[in-house]
Amino acid sequence: MKISMSRLKTISAVALLGFSSLFGFTSNAMANECELSISANDAMQFDTKELSVPASCKEVTLTLTHSGQLPKAAMGHNWVLTTTADMQAVANDGMSAGAAKNYVKEGDTRVIAHTDVVGGGSSSSISFSTEGMSSAETYKFFCSFPGHWAIMQGNFIIKA
Ligand SMILES: [Cu+2]
Numbered sequence: 001m002k003i004s005m006s007r008l009k010t011i012s013a014v015a016l017l018g019f020s021s022l023f024g025f026t027s028n029a030m031a032n033e034c035e036l037s038i039s040a041n042d043a044m045q046f047d048t049k050e051l052s053v054p055a056s057c058k059e060v061t062l063t064l065t066h067s068g069q070l071p072k073a074a075m076g077h078n079w080v081l082t083t084t085a086d087m088q089a090v091a092n093d094g095m096s097a098g099a100a101k102n103y104v105k106e107g108d109t110r111v112i113a114h115t116d117v118v119g120g121g122s123s124s125s126i127s128f129s130t131e132g133m134s135s136a137e138t139y140k141f142f143c144s145f146p147g148h149w150a151i152m153q154g155n156f157i158i159k160a
Contacts, residue, residue, distance in 0.1 A: 035061045040077035040143065042068030042120065044151055052157035055135050064115045065123040072119030077143045078102055079115045079126070081156055084138040086110040087149070094144035103144040117145060135160035 034057035039047040047067075053060050064079040076099070082090050093105040102117045113128035133139070135158040143152035 033057070034059060037063045037065065038079060039065045039067045040152065042070045042075055044075070044148055046152055046154060049154040050157065051141060051154065052159050054159050057130055059127055059129055061125060061127040062115070063123055063125040064118060066118045066120050069120040072117055076117040076119055076145045077148065077152065078117040078145060079141055080104060080144045081112040081114065081139060081141050082110050084140050087140045087142055087153070091142060091144050091149040095146045103146065130158065133158055
């Protein structure tokens with residue numbers, strides 16, 4: 001009985017892999033709606049002012065890509081997620097934390113998620129749990145590189 005169950009699981013896993021690769025390459029519409037991408041450039045801009053995920057997402061994966069060419073020290077970008085109310089204070093504390101900490105204060109519980117700071121041509125991904133997040137709350141994503149957050153920010157929405 002144990003043997004047949006494990007064989008069954010193996011067969012299911014193979015079938016799932018085959019399914020996802022088949023559709024993954026043929027249709028963007030099949031893309032996982034819990035996976036987000038955002039791009040930032042040398043002109044201190046994100047390519048979107050709004051990101052959203054359905055409330056059904058237990059975990060969200062975000063990939064930040066720096067589409068520019070400038071180095072991390074001059075035009076570095078990260079992606080930080082907080083409530084709207086916490087954004088400004090988190091950004092200020094992040095500036096004090098410095099580049100070695102990716103401009104995020106160590107152990108800052110107001111930070112829901114953040115990527116590393118990346119320079120031109122690089123990317124950074126983060127996966128985070130949506131536990132405790134709500135469609136009734138308003139959230140902001142922003143870049144905490146010094147001087148960037150006032151321009152580089154947008155709304156993050158949990159769709160009910
Ligand atoms: Cu930035």
